[in-house]
Amino acid sequence: xxxxxxxxxxxxxxxxxxxxxxxxxxxxxxxxxxxxxxxxxxxxxxxxxxxxxxxxxxxxxxxxxxxxxxxxxxxxxxxxxxxxxxxxxxxxxxxxxxxxxxxxxxxxxxxxxxxxxxxxxxxxxxxxxxxxxxxxxxxxxxxxxxxxxxxxxxxxxxxxxxxxxxxxxxxxxxxxxxxxxxxxxxxxxxxxxxxxxxxxxxxxxxxxxxxxxxxxxxxxxxxxxxxxxxxxxxxxxxxxxxxxxxxxxxxxxxxxxxxxxxxxxxxxxxxxxxx
Amino acid sequence: xxxxxxxxxxxxxxxxxxxxxxxxxxxxxxxxxxxxxxxxxxxxxxxxxxxxxxxxxxxxxxxxxxxxxxxxxxxxxxxxxxxxxxxxxxxxxxxxxxxxxxxxxxxxxxxxxxxxxxxxxxxxxxxxxxxxxxxxxxxxxxxxxxxxxxxxxxxxxxxxxxxxxxxxxxxxxxxxxxxxxxxxxxxxxxxxxxxxxxxxxxxxxxxxxxxxxxxxxxxxxxxxxxxxxxxxxxxxxxxxxxxxxxxxxxxxxxxxxxxxxxxxxxxxxxxxxxxxxxxxxxxxxxxxxxxxx
Amino acid sequence: xxxxxxxxxxxxxxxxxxxxxxxxxxxxxxxxxxxxxxxxxxxxxxxxxxxxxxxxxxxxxxxxxxxxxxxxxxxxxxxxxxxxxxxxxxxxxxxxxxxxxxxxxxxxxxxxxxxxxxxxxxxxxxxxxxxxxxxxxxxxxxxxxxxxxxxxxxxxxxxxxxxxxxxxxxxxxxxxxxxxxxxxxxxxxxxxxxxxxxxxxxxxxxxxxxxxxxxxxxxxxxxxxxxxxxxxxxxxxxxxxxxxxxxxxxxxxxxxxxxxxxxxxxxxxxxxxxxxxxxxxxxxxxxxxxxxxxxxxxxxxxxxxxxxxxxxxxxxxxxxxxxxxxxxxxxxxxxxxxxxxxxxxxxxxxxxxxxxxxxxxxxxxxxxxxxxxxxxxxxxxxxxxxxxxxxxxxxxxxxxxx
Numbered sequence: 016x017x018x019x020x021x022x023x024x025x026x027x028x029x030x031x032x033x034x035x036x037x038x039x040x041x042x043x044x045x046x047x048x049x050x051x052x053x054x055x056x057x058x059x060x061x062x063x064x065x066x067x068x069x070x071x072x073x074x075x076x077x078x079x080x081x082x083x084x085x086x087x088x089x090x091x092x093x094x095x096x097x098x099x100x101x102x103x104x105x106x107x108x109x110x111x112x113x114x115x116x117x118x119x120x121x122x123x124x125x126x127x128x129x130x131x132x133x134x135x136x137x138x139x140x141x142x143x144x145x146x147x148x149x150x151x152x153x154x155x156x157x158x159x160x161x162x163x164x165x166x167x168x169x170x171x172x173x174x175x176x177x178x179x180x181x182x183x184x185x186x187x188x189x190x191x192x193x194x195x196x197x198x199x200x201x202x203x204x205x206x207x208x209x210x211x212x213x214x215x216x217x218x219x220x221x222x223x224x225x226x227x228x229x230x231x232x233x234x235x236x237x238x239x240x241x242x243x244x245x246x247x248x249x250x251x252x253x254x255x256x257x258x259x260x261x262x263x264x265x266x267x268x269x270x271x272x273x274x275x276x277x278x279x280x281x282x283x284x285x286x287x288x289x290x
Numbered sequence: 291x292x293x294x295x296x297x298x299x300x301x302x303x304x305x306x307x308x309x310x311x312x313x314x315x316x317x318x319x320x321x322x323x324x325x326x327x328x329x330x331x332x333x334x335x336x337x338x339x340x341x342x343x344x345x346x347x348x349x350x351x352x353x354x355x356x357x358x359x360x361x362x363x364x365x366x367x368x369x370x371x372x373x374x375x376x377x378x379x380x381x382x383x384x385x386x387x388x389x390x391x392x393x394x395x396x397x398x399x400x401x402x403x404x405x406x407x408x409x410x411x412x413x414x415x416x417x418x419x420x421x422x423x424x425x426x427x428x429x430x431x432x433x434x435x436x437x438x439x440x441x442x443x444x445x446x447x448x449x450x451x452x453x454x455x456x457x458x459x460x461x462x463x464x465x466x467x468x469x470x471x472x473x474x475x476x477x478x479x480x481x482x483x484x485x486x487x488x489x490x491x492x493x494x495x496x497x498x499x500x501x502x503x504x505x506x507x508x509x510x511x512x513x514x515x516x517x518x519x520x521x522x523x524x525x526x527x528x529x530x531x532x533x534x535x536x537x538x539x540x541x542x543x544x545x546x547x548x549x550x551x552x553x554x555x556x557x558x559x560x561x562x563x564x565x566x567x568x569x570x571x572x573x574x575x576x577x578x579x580x581x582x583x
Numbered sequence: 584x585x586x587x588x589x590x591x592x593x594x595x596x597x598x599x600x601x602x603x604x605x606x607x608x609x610x611x612x613x614x615x616x617x618x619x620x621x622x623x624x625x626x627x628x629x630x631x632x633x634x635x636x637x638x639x640x641x642x643x644x645x646x647x648x649x650x651x652x653x654x655x656x657x658x659x660x661x662x663x664x665x666x667x668x669x670x671x672x673x674x675x676x677x678x679x680x681x682x683x684x685x686x687x688x689x690x691x692x693x694x695x696x697x698x699x700x701x702x703x704x705x706x707x708x709x710x711x712x713x714x715x716x717x718x719x720x721x722x723x724x725x726x727x728x729x730x731x732x733x734x735x736x737x738x739x740x741x742x743x744x745x746x747x748x749x750x751x752x753x754x755x756x757x758x759x760x761x762x763x764x765x766x767x768x769x770x771x772x773x774x775x776x777x778x779x780x781x782x783x784x785x786x787x788x789x790x791x792x793x794x795x796x797x798x799x800x801x802x803x804x805x806x807x808x809x810x811x812x813x814x815x816x817x818x819x820x821x822x823x824x825x826x827x828x829x830x831x832x833x834x835x836x837x838x839x840x841x842x843x844x845x846x847x848x849x850x851x852x853x854x855x856x857x858x859x860x861x862x863x864x865x866x867x868x869x870x871x872x873x874x875x876x877x878x879x880x881x882x883x884x885x886x887x888x889x890x891x892x893x894x895x896x897x898x899x900x901x902x903x904x905x906x907x908x909x910x911x912x913x914x915x916x917x918x919x920x921x922x923x924x925x926x927x928x929x930x931x932x933x934x935x936x937x938x939x940x941x942x943x944x945x946x947x948x949x950x951x952x953x954x955x956x957x958x959x960x961x962x963x964x965x966x967x968x969x970x971x972x973x974x975x976x977x978x979x980x981x982x983x984x985x
Contacts (some may be wrong), residue, residue: 023489027383028390034380035397039459041412042400044422048415074690101309108305112298120310127317129566131518131539134559137327137552137660138320144661161316165307166511173503177473193301207469222405225650232609232665234644240405244647245616261408270402273396334660334681364974416820439821442964531765531820532957547653548949550681 022078049259070259080260082235083242088267090152090238091220096157098216099209100161102167107197109168109176111183124165132162136229143230150232159220174208175201217271221264239264328556329429338553345557349354355558357567358538364448365537366516369455373512376506377463382493384464385471395468399461406458406521413454414526417441441527444534451522451535459515470504471497504578510570517566538562595643606641606888609665611655613648613779613875619908621645627904628806637704639888653970659683659880666883667892671747672707673942673949679715680946687714690890696897703872707941709781719896720910721874725931726859727843728836730827736836736859740777743862744808750835751813758983760836761815762805763825765960766943769838770805771871775940777801781955782984786945793813793955794973797865802969806962819963830854840873841932842909858928860935870939874913874961911936925984947983954979 050066074080108114109121139158140149148154178201186196203210224240231237243260328345330338349355380398383389397526401409416422417440428436442445481494483582497503520539528546529536538558546555629641629800643758644665646654652674658664659681670678678684679752687693693714697705700718706714728736733750737743747759763769774780779798782789792798808814815834816822826843828834830851838861847856861868877896879889895901902912911932923929943951958976959969967975 027386031380031383031387031394035394038397038401038460040422041409041416041457044416045408045412047755104305105309108302112302113304114299114302114306120306123318124313125570126563126567127313127321129514129570130321130563131542131559133520133521133539133543133546134324134556134563135317135320137546137657138323140318140661141323142316142320147660149663157312158316161312164313164317167521168309170507175509197305206821211465211469218403224405224407228647228650229655232611232644232658232663234540239327241647242506243405243407244650245645256434257411258408261405264405265400265403269396272399272403273392334656335662336682437816437822439816439819442819442821530962532966547656548953550656 045258045262049255049262051255057074069256071263074256074260074263080242080263083237083239084263084267086152086236087221087264088240090155091217093152094156094163094220095213095216097160098163098167099158099213102164102171102212103202103205103209104197105164105168106171107175107201109281110172111178111201124168127165128169133225136225136230139226140229147229150236152236154230155220155223155227155238158226159216161220162214167216170215171205171208171212174205177206184188185259214272218268221268319557324370324429324556325560326510328560330553332467332551332553332556334552341553345554346561348554349557349561354536354541355538355561357533358541360535361444361448361535362517362537365452365455366513367521368449368452370512370516372452372456373459373463374508377460377508378467378498378501380460380464381467381471382497392399395464398464402461402465404458407525409454409458410522413450413522414441417450419449442531444531447535448525451526454526454566455516455519459511461511463512465503466508467501470501474500500578505575509573509577513569513573514566517562517569519554584844585646594670603958605638605640607642608667608883608885608889608892609663610641610667610669610892610918611646611651612643612669613646613651613671613704614669616645620905622906628896628901630898632892633787635895636888636891639891643784645771648787659882660805660970662882664880664882666879666885666889668878668880670716670878672704672872672874672876673952675708675716675876675878676816676944677946677948679710683880685881685883685886686715687717687879687890688714692894696894699915700897701936703936703939703941704874704876707872707874707944708876710944710946713781716876716878717893717897719875719877720905721872721913721936722840722842722911723872723932723935724769724840724861724872725870725928725935726836726861727829727839728857728859729832729834730855730857732832734837734866736857737862739862740804741863744804746836747808747813748811751894753812756816756926757835759813759835760808760835761825761828762809762818762880763837763839765818765820765956765963767956768871768873770802770959771940771942772838772861772869773805773864774798774801775869775871776866777804777864781943781951782945782980786943787984789951789984790977792982793977794970799969799973802959802962809963819960826850829856841911841929844928845909858931859898860931867938868935870935871937872939872941874911874923915980918973920959945984950983951980954983 047066049070050068053071109117143149143154143158149159182200182204183196186200191199222240223238224244227238228241228244231241243257243264295336327338327342329342331344332338332342381540382395384398387394396574418424423435423440424434424438427433428438438446440450478500479496482496487495518539522545523535523537523540524543527535529540539562542555542558542562545551545558586919612621612624614624625643629643633640648671654672655664655668655670655678656752660679664683675684687708696717697714701721704718704721705714708714708718726736733746737746743760750759751757762773771781774797777797777800779795779801780792782792805818805983807813809816809818815825815828817825817828817834822828823831824835825834825839825848826847829837830847832854844858850855860872877893879886879893883889897914899914899916899920901923902914902917906912906917906920906922906929912920912930917923918933923933942948947950954976955973958967958972961972962969966972
C-alpha cells in the first residue's frame with residue numbers, strides 16, 4: 016500500500032522527468048549531429064552509426080577558436096560586472112529613495128525596453144566611431160551594458176522593494192549611512208536577484224552577434240558568435256562542426272548558471288547583518 | 291526644503307548618476323537620432339532629404355506591415371500563454387521537489403542559455419520535411435502527413451516558430467517564478483493547508499495571487515519579447531514564402547540592410563515601439579484591476 | 584601651367600617619405616574558413632605578394648557571407664572602410680551607385696587586365712559607363728547527374744522532359760530532377776535557356792520580357808513537372824536537400840556549382856556523378872554567372888598599394904594557386920593550363936561560362952530578385968498561374984526601373 020504522500024511525490028517527479036526529457040530532445044539531436052562525421056544535413060537516424068569526436072577537436076582547434084572563446088569570456092565578465100553594479104545602484108534609488116522626476120525617469124527606462132535594439136545600430140555605430148570605440152572590446156562592453164540597463168533596473172527594483180524597512184532603519188541607528196546600508200544590508204538581501212541579473216547580463220553578452228559583427232574588424236578581437244557563423248561556409252554548411260562549436264560555446268554558460276544556483280536557492284533572508 | 295531632504299536628493303543623484311549618464315549618452319541619444327532618421331529619405335552618405343511624416347504614412351499603407359502584425363499577434367497568442375502556464379507549473383512542481391532539483395532546473399533552463407541562432411537551426415532540422423518530426427509523427431505514428439513542409443506555409447510555420455519560442459522561454463519563466471516563490475511566506479500556505487485546502491486550492495487561491503507582481507513582470511517582458519522577435523524568423527523562414535511569415539523586425543531588417551531604406555526602417559521600428567507601449571499599458575491596467583491588494 | 588616651386592618640393596618630399604613608409608592594405612573577403620580557400624590566400628598568395636612588394640602589408644579578414652552586406656553598408660555609412668573587398672558580383676552596381684567604389688578604368692594597366700579576363704564576368708563590374716572592379720573568381724551552375732542511373736544526359740528541353748518522366752518513380756519517391764530551391768539563382772538558367780529574360784538588354788523595362796511567352800513557358804514547364812510528381816519538393820523549398828537526394832539515389836539529377844561535387848562525393852563515396860552542360864532550349868544552353876569581384880573603396884587611403892595587390896590577384900600565378908581550392912580562374916589564359924585541362928569537371932564549367940549570363944547588373948537587383956522569387960514561389964504554391972504571377976512581377980519591376 017503506497018501512502019498518499021509517496022504517490023503524490025511519484026506523480027510530481029514523473030511530470031518533471033517527462034517534461035525534462037521532452038526539453039532534451041532537440042539537444043540530443045544536436046549532440047548526435049555533432050558526433051556525425053562531416054554531416055552537412057540531418058539524416059534520419061537519431062543516433063549516429065559511427066560516432067566521432069572529430070568535430071569537437073576540429074572546432075576547438077580551428078582558426079583561433081580558443082582566442083574567440085577567451086574574448087567572449089572577457090567581454091561577458093566585464094559587461095556583467097558593470098551591468099549589475101550600475102543597475103543595482105539605480106534600482107536601489109528607484110526602490111527606496113524619493114527624488115523629483117522619479118516616475119518620469121522610470122518610465123523612460125520602461126519605454127526604452129520596448130524599443131527594438133536594431134533601430135539603434137546605425138546611430139550607435141556613428142557614435143562609437145566618433146568616440147573611437149570601433150574595433151575595441153570596450154566598444155562592445157559599453158553598448159552591451161547600456162542595452163541591459165533598462166531591463167535590469169526594472170528587474171532589480173522589485174528585490175530592493177521587498178527588503179523590510181526595519182532592517183535599514185536599524186542600520187541607520189547603528190550609525191550606517193545610505194551607502195553602507197546599501198552595501199551591507201540591501202545588496203546581500205537582494206542576492207538572489209543580483210545573481211539572476213548577473214546570469215541575464217552574462218548571457219546577453221555571451222550570445223550577442225549583430226553589434227559585435229558591426230564594430231569588430233580585426234579577427235583577433237572577435238567573439239564566439241561571429242566565429243560560429245563563420246563555420247557556415249558560403250555554399251553549404253558543416254553542420255557537425257557548427258553544432259560541436261555551439262555545444263562548446265554553451266559550456267561556460269552552464270558553468271555560470273550552476274555556480275549561481277546556490278544564490279537562487281538561498282533564501283531572501285540570508286546574507287544578514289554581520290557587522 | 292529641509293536640509294535632510296536636500297541631502298537625500300544628493301544621495302539619490304549619486305546613486306543614479308552613473309547609470310543615467312551612461313544611458314543618456316549611449317541609448318537615448320541614438321534613439322532620438324533614429325527618430326530624426328525616420329523623418330528623412332535617409333541616404334547612407336551624402337545629404338538626406340527631410341520628408342516629415344511620409345515614412346510613417348507609408349508604414350500604415352504598406353500591406354506587409356499588416357501581415358507582420360497578424361503574424362506577431364498569432365506568435366504572441368501561442369507562445370506567451372504556453373510559456374507562462376508551463377513555466378508556472380514547472381516552478382510549482384520544482385518547489386515541491388527535494389532531490390535532483392539542480393539537474394532538473396538546469397535542463398529546463400538550458401534552452402534559455404542557447405543562442406537563438408543555434409536553436410533556430412536545430413528546429414529547422416527537426417521540422418525539415420525529412421526531419422525527425424515527420425519521421426516520428428508521420429511515418430511511425432501516422433498523425434501527420436510524413437511529407438509536411440512545415441516551414442513553407444504560414445499556417446504551419448507560425449505554430450512551429452511559436453513552439454520554438456515556448457521551448458526556449460519556458461525555463462526563463464520558471465526561474466522568475468522560482469525567485470518569486472521564495473518571497474511567498476510559508477506561514478500563509480501552511481495556514482491554508484491546516485484549514486483543509488488541497489494543494490491545488492492553495493496554489494489557486496494563495497500562491498498564484500501572491501505571485502501577481504511576478505506574473506505581470508513576466509507577461510510584459512514576454513510581450514515585448516514576442517513583438518521584438520527576429521532571429522528565429524530571419525533564420526527559419528526569412529519572412530517567406532512571399533512575406534507570409536514576415537514579422538516587424540524581419541521586414542525592418544530587410545528594408546534597412548537589403549534596401550538601404552533606413553528612414554523607413556526606423557519608422558517601422560518606432561511604430562512597433564508605440565504598439566508595444568500601448569499593449570504594455572493595457573496589461574498593467576488590467577492586471578492591477580484584477581489583483582488589487 | 585608650371586607648378587610653384589615649393590609645391591614641387593613638397594611633392595618630392597612626400598614621395599621620399601612614402602618610400603620608406605610601411606603601407607598596410609586591409610582586404611575583406613568571405614573565403615570560407617572551413618576549406619582551403621582562406622588558408623591558401625593567407626599562407627601562399629599574400630606572403631608572396633608581400634615578398635615581391637616590400638613595405639606593403641596585407642591584412643586580410645574573413646566575414647560570414649550572410650552578414651557581409653550589412654557589415655559593408657555600416658562600414659560605408661560610418662566612413663570606416665577597408666581598402667579592398669572581394670564582394671559578390673551582384674552587389675557591385677549597387678555599391679558603385681552609392682558612390683562607395685573607386686572607378687578603375689583610368690588606372691595604369693587596367694586595359695591589359697580587362698582584355699585578359701572573361702567578358703561575361705567582367706560585365707558585372709560595369710555601371711553607368713565605368714568599371715568599378717575586376718573579376719576575381721567565377722562560377723556557374725551545370726547539370727549534375729547520377730551516372731549510374733543514366734548514360735546520356737539530356738541535351739535539349741524535350742529530352743529533359745522525357746528523361747525526367749522516365750527516371751522518376753513516384754511510388755518509391757524517386758524524382759528525376761531536383762531544382763535545389765525556389766530562388767532566382769536556380770530558375771534563371773531555365774528561363775534564359777528558353778529564350779526568356781528579366782528585362783530588355785538596356786535594363787529599362789521588364790514588361791514584355793519578364794512576362795514574355797518564353798519566360799512563362801519555362802516556369803510552366805518546371806512547375807508542371809513538379810505538379811505531376813516528377814520534380815523533387817526542393818522546388819518548393821522543402822524535402823531532402825538536393826545534395827543528399829542525389830547522394831542517396833532519391834534524385835537522379837540536379838544542378839549546382841563547383842563546390843557541390845567535393846561535398847557530395849566525400850559524403851557518398853560509392854556513388855558516381857558526372858557533369859554536363861545545361862539542356863538547351865530555344866535560347867541555347869544558358870546558365871547564370873556567379874562569383875566574386877575585387878573592388879576598391881573610394882575612401883581607401885592607399886589606392887596605389889591596393890591597385891598593386893589587385894593586379895597581383897589577377898596574375899596567372901595567383902589565379903592558378905587559388906584554383907585547386909574551388910576558385911575557378913577568371914583569366915582566359917587558364918583555359919590552356921594543364922591543371923584546368925586535366926581537371927575532371929572544371930572544363931564543363933568553363934564551357935558553360937562562355938554563354939552564361941550575369942543577373943541584372945542594376946543597383947535595384949536585390950529588390951528585383953525578391954519580386955521574381957515571390958512570383959515563382961506563388962506559381963509553385965498554386966496561388967497564381969505563371970502568366971498572372973509574372974505579369975504582376977513585370978509591373979513591379981517596371982516601377983523600380985523608372
